[in-house]
Amino acid sequence: MAKKRVISKVPCPPAVTLPVLAAWSVKRPGAEVEAFLSRPAFAPEAEAAAAEVLADVRARGNAAVLAAAKRFDRAVLTAEELRVPAAEISAAVKAVPASVKRAVKDAHARVRRFAEAGLREPWHLRTPQGGYAGEFYSPMDRVGVYVPGGTAPLASTAVMTVTLARVAGVREIIACTPCGPDKQVNPVLLYALKIAGATEIYRVGGIQSIGLMAFGTESVRPVQKIAGPGNAYVTAAKRQVYGYVAIDQVAGPSEIAVLADDSANPAWVAADLLSQAEHGSGHEKALLVTHSQAFAEAVCDEIVWQTPRLSRADTVERVLQRQGILLAVVPDLKQGMELINRFAPEHFEILTRDARSWLNDVRAAGAVFVGPWTPEPAGDFVAGPSHVLPTGGAARMFNGLTADDFRRRHSFVEFTEADLAETRASIETFAAVEGLDAHGRSASIRFE
Numbered sequence: 001m002a003k004k005r006v007i008s009k010v011p012c013p014p015a016v017t018l019p020v021l022a023a024w025s026v027k028r029p030g031a032e033v034e035a036f037l038s039r040p041a042f043a044p045e046a047e048a049a050a051a052e053v054l055a056d057v058r059a060r061g062n063a064a065v066l067a068a069a070k071r072f073d074r075a076v077l078t079a080e081e082l083r084v085p086a087a088e089i090s091a092a093v094k095a096v097p098a099s100v101k102r103a104v105k106d107a108h109a110r111v112r113r114f115a116e117a118g119l120r121e122p123w124h125l126r127t128p129q130g131g132y133a134g135e136f137y138s139p140m141d142r143v144g145v146y147v148p149g150g151t152a153p154l155a156s157t158a159v160m161t162v163t164l165a166r167v168a169g170v171r172e173i174i175a176c177t178p179c180g181p182d183k184q185v186n187p188v189l190l191y192a193l194k195i196a197g198a199t200e201i202y203r204v205g206g207i208q209s210i211g212l213m214a215f216g217t218e219s220v221r222p223v224q225k226i227a228g229p230g231n232a233y234v235t236a237a238k239r240q241v242y243g244y245v246a247i248d249q250v251a252g253p254s255e256i257a258v259l260a261d262d263s264a265n266p267a268w269v270a271a272d273l274l275s276q277a278e279h280g281s282g283h284e285k286a287l288l289v290t291h292s293q294a295f296a297e298a299v300c301d302e303i304v305w306q307t308p309r310l311s312r313a314d315t316v317e318r319v320l321q322r323q324g325i326l327l328a329v330v331p332d333l334k335q336g337m338e339l340i341n342r343f344a345p346e347h348f349e350i351l352t353r354d355a356r357s358w359l360n361d362v363r364a365a366g367a368v369f370v371g372p373w374t375p376e377p378a379g380d381f382v383a384g385p386s387h388v389l390p391t392g393g394a395a396r397m398f399n400g401l402t403a404d405d406f407r408r409r410h411s412f413v414e415f416t417e418a419d420l421a422e423t424r425a426s427i428e429t430f431a432a433v434e435g436l437d438a439h440g441r442s443a444s445i446r447f448e
Contacts, residue, residue, distance in 0.1 A: 057211030178205025
């Protein structure tokens with residue numbers, strides 16, 4: 001265990017709001033912890049804004065997209081400027097340093113390998129009378145991915161989304177990411193999109209990009225599915241276009257939970273918690289669950305010591321002020337796992353002496369990181385699984401993004417005459433019960 005830092009010896013750091021330190025048990029959950037676990041599924045202001053902009057995009061196409069880009073991103077574009085041309089992508093490729101290219105290629109290779117290994121294979125079984133039944137898969141034709149680019153150009157998200165669609169066999173992959181008043185898209189982001197396999201790139205973000213992909217415009221054909229994370233407004237827009245297109249999930253602010261005993265390093269745990277608090281919305285959540293009061297206090301000290309030294313200290317401070325970092329002390333780690341499952345975190349680290357043994361107790365978590373040498377940012381950037389994961393408690397119902405999310409599943413049945421003869425009576429019975437005599441007739445007529 002790292003030595004406890006002596007805060008009084010730190011040379012005048014800026015004031016840092018303390019994390020919430022609270023006790024929790026199954027029988028006595030406590031108001032502070034329950035308040036932390038509560039995350040609203042909808043942001044009313046985002047829902048209203050999304051409805052307005054989406055209706056405009058559906059009605060006016062490019063004109064509405066351009067108006068929204070000017071309004072929200074201060075980007076004055078023409079319809080011809082929406083799509084990033086090949087020459088600009090080529091220039092971006094040349095501008096990216098070699099070390100950055102190596103990192104992007106490394107991440108892409110690892111993500112592609114993981115995605116390929118996870119693809120479901122077609123399968124079939126024999127029916128009782130010699131026929132077949134099974135499933136097979138086909139790639140979607142055209143999909144869209146959203147890559148955030150506001151507070152940070154998330155090149156890693158380009159890799160974690162487009163690569164999966166390419167592995168699935170999708171031919172047309174369009175990517176949308178916002179530009180600023182200078183109309184530029186970060187060169188590293190463009191490079192990552194090119195390496196991952198995007199076929200069209202548009203310099204538009206926010207609600208308007210979701211509308212562009214879902215409904216299409218005069219110059220952009222609509223997609224069949226939209227994937228990728230975004231802020232509350234992008235999430236609201238994705239939710240509202242569901243049905244016009246498929247979506248991967250509704251993903252909100254980043255989250256992390258850590259289950260730790262006193263064998264863990266408090267400095268490492270604090271760094272892991274802070275890694276998700278710096279994302280930018282101020283609504284991020286970071287949870288430590290431990291059975292050691294002394295360990296929780298040591299992590300608290302580390303957060304106070306580390307936060308002022310971060311380039312995004314102000315962003316982390318907003319999370320702290322909203323009580324978004326909670327250090328929960330539980331009677332034992334078994335009850336700690338119960339708290340983790342109730343939280344249903346996007347990211348979950350297990351930092352205990354017997355870390356892997358806890359995997360069987362995980363019921364709700366987007367991605368799990370096992371042991372002291374697997375910090376969550378390894379998953380954000382290079383480990384292999386996509387970092388597009390359910391948040392806000394949605395890990396109870398949804399899974400992280402996979403290549404199979406960009407494929408269609410088809411079932412098939414091939415009966416023999418004997419199979420149909422064997423099931424004819426059941427088919428006719430169901431048809432009679434449900435008042436669908438033509439259904440029954442379609443089976444019986446084959447034996448007349």
